[in-house]
Amino acid sequence: MSIQICASAAPISTKNVGIENAHRSVTYHPSVWGDYFLEYTSDLTDILTHEEQEHQILKEEVNKLLAATPDDFAHKLDLIDSIQRLGVGYHFETEIEKSLKYVHDTYHNESYGKQDNNLHTTALRFRLLRQQGYYVSCGVFDKFKDKQGRFDESALISNVQGLLSLYEAAQFRVHGEETLEEALTFSITHLNSLILQMKKLVRAYFEEAKWTYNGYVPTIEEYMEVALVSCAYMMLSTTSLVGMGELATKEAFDWISSEPLFVRASAIVCRLMDDMVGHGFEQKISIVECYMNQKSASKEEAFAEFQKQVMNAWKDINQECLRPTVPMAILMRVVNLARVINLLYKEEDGYTNSKTKLKEYVTSLLVQPIKISG
Template identity: 40%
Template sequence: MEFDSKNSSILIKKVDQDDVRRSVKYHPSVWGDYFLAYVSTEVSTTEEEELRRQKEMVRKVFAQTPDHSYQKLELIDAIQRLGVGYHFEEEIDRSLQYIHDTYLEYSTKDDDLRTVAVRFRLLRQQGYPVSCDVFTKFIDGEGNFNVSLIKNVEGMLELFEAAQFRIDGEEILEKALEFSSSNLESLLPNMSSSLSKQVKEALKIPIRKSSNREISAIEEEELRRQKEMVRKVLAQTPDHSYHKLELIDATQRLGVGYQFEEEINKSLQYIHDTYLEYSSKDNDLRIVALRFRLLREQGCPVSCDVFNKFIDGEGNFKLSLIKNIKGMLELFEAAQFRMAEEEILEKALEFSSSNLESLLPNMSSSLSKQVKEALKIPILKSSSRVGAKKFISIYQQDESHNEILFNFAKLDFNIIQKMHQKELSDITRWWKDLDFANRLPFARDRVVECYFWALGVYFEPHYHIARRMLTKIINLTSILDDIYDVYGTLDDLQVFTDFFQRWDVNNLEQLPSYMRICFEALSDVYIEMENELEKIGELYRIQYAKEEMQKLVRAYLEEAKWSYNKYTLTMEEYMKVALVSGAYMMLSTTSLVGMGNLVTKKDFDCITSEPLLVLTSTTICRLTNDLVGYGFEKKPTAVECYMNENGASKEEAFAELEKQVMNGWKDMNQEWLRPTVPVSMPVLTRVLNFTRIAHLFYVEEDEYTNSQANIKDIIHDVLVEPVVTD
């Protein structure tokens, strides 16, 4: 998709700067400094030395405080709740071992509710299954907690926190929870403002459920333990059973499929090998559709003829299937994976979507919500983390859900979320240090949205370096886009483009300040990428990334010429440039740079040759963006080009372009299942994920530019709000 902007047939007319400096005012970042509150991994040498000094001071205080004293309990509690327990794990473990060994002795002696409750909670937090019988001394003759305890507000608060660690059958802790929570609630008006605030926060989110933003060793160990439990469940569920299909589907949709790739691949291989045998036997639409979808998701081009059994004598899906709502929902999801000319899947899509839509008023609220979300964004088009967070709540309401898998998915989501929060904190700090919001106020300030975009491409822990690189490039590409679209003069843009082609870092003073600021930042990111690549001996990758960036700015310049000259374009002229200026080709290539040994030089040669997969993805993303950008963009879009060339109305243009997007998804499926050129699965997945995240941002409006809308809530749900665990 190459063109020569210097030899463009469009003449450049000289105009005054006042005539060409366009003006668009974007809203500021909706996040501000929110993610700066998270701990940064970058600290200075002075800070490290000061930290060591103060750590030794705390260690001395800890050593000098007797293990049997209440002061030691308070100290351990404070250290852990302040988030610095990881600095003193050895000391805390040793003290808690002593406190455990003397638990009954001291709990029997102590009559202070606060002391007994803190000791109990700290030990249960540590994993010791200590007895709750220590609270029987606070029970009156009628089996209730003594009314006199109500005066001890701090003791009741500790009792409330201790009761959060109850397990099934611990009746005294159930009473403790009811007694403490109800009385604390009623006493709130009589408390001091500071105590009232503390109690309110505890009642809302107790210590047991609070989000410590550091991933603890206990969490990591618990994750390993639960992972083994899920692995056993997968191994014990027969591959030929419907339960295995459900289990694989749930594992993937809960966002933990990456933890069990080997097990899932092995099971799906068996399911593929026996596909026709079991699909011919099964008459349950839900089972047949789920098996079909799981295999096509895996890249297996299995036949859609398995749905023939559900067709009546007139060639339509049987009306009796309408009663099977879950079956129709699975049929709808399966039909998303259709390729061109799969007529039965076209019928399946029409049949399932129309009937699901009409039946919505008669469904339960939970099923109705699930169906609405599927109709809006089906599994094929869903971004992994967004889909996982939604499916966790759906899966919880499924009475047949696997509790072991469910608990593991919740823990995994929260741990991964903490990792993402830490990454975003560091990236936000990088962005704030650049100070583009003040230095380049004409540009969009969207660092959080850029990170979320990269997260849609790969969320897994082992892609953290790639994610950091891609986020920074997306962010600076957004700045470049605004320079070319809304701020730069045509003369400046020509100079800037030439600068990029030379990659001239030695003559930056020749650039206008706003361009110099951007180029310096971008150059620094590529140097950072080079340093990472040098560690693994893969420096060649940076050249692929730079060449795609150079190609992108040439496309930006071409579009700027169109705008300045008010040139009327044909669709062919427009798409030739717009497929490059959408930046998806450049970003798809850049996304591979930090992926370690999972990609090879052959993958870079493949993706930069612009195979059908990449062209199709880019077309979908470009047209989707243009459809929501019509009427708002300051440059031509596919909508205007189609209308002008064909004398079509806006409605006709929309209908045609939406049809092209729909056909694009069919071509994507074709390339996923039967690639025209050999493309590795990591590359296929990145390109598909780019298409998915673009669909999320542009499904109804441009939610990147206008990030105050629905996308803000989605980002909050995925990156801020943890999954509630019991």
């Protein structure tokens, strides 16, 4: 809907309106803050002087750090980025401009060429230079694409720092830069999936805290729905794929994020064994209390039931390994997480009481030499 103003409309007349009515004023009481702060003027002056001296010392230290870090070293970019994110870049405008000009002028030299396969470094350099007004071609990101011309998921999906830097770099795109449009979509898609799982984990922790605070004992079903998330094994299974190179494909992440039986069984081993060894001294609701309350059962009966469930979970894990739909190396990452729990929590809490068997395990593995007869 458009609003039209008629040029011939009669002007508003204030002929018969008094000044005090045309502009109504409010009588405010005198400020209460003047005398209040005047009492502390001398102390404030001393504080400001001291702070100014500290600021000057810190500025000199940062200046030395900027000067000591070579301009052709990736660490210089991280340093400049940190200074600007802290909001103190205006103190070092000359030094930053000098460094970034050098980076731009020597963009294709040998030193930086060695770092070009690092997504974080490439994206950070791109963003800092464009942010400073230097033109850099978005073609620098082509090396991170696959043969089909798309960003290589298998190589980049687990690189959280690189994805975040790529997302920030894409904010400096201009008209016609399709590569940066693709970079924005690609980074948002995969960062959102990680923001993972993290939200689910936080919600689970919050729900458990509410139970404890309110003295509420949930049903077995209510507890397990939350506790299988809060034990963090779902998340750990996903993050365990980081660094697996070509094996960590989008399909692998989609599979593990869908919480298949294989991953769920590993989480059950963790949750139940943890709750059993922690019963009696951990200040939180556990599956043991839930079972005893709901089934009117004894502690011994609850333990017998959960030991049976742990054994069944291991059978699920073994069965899934016989007909894998993903590479065995990925399955082994999840299996090894369950094995750690079995090692630490069998019969006692070796994680909390690390002076017991855990210390012996670490000593025998990393400290004591293996005797080879021969």
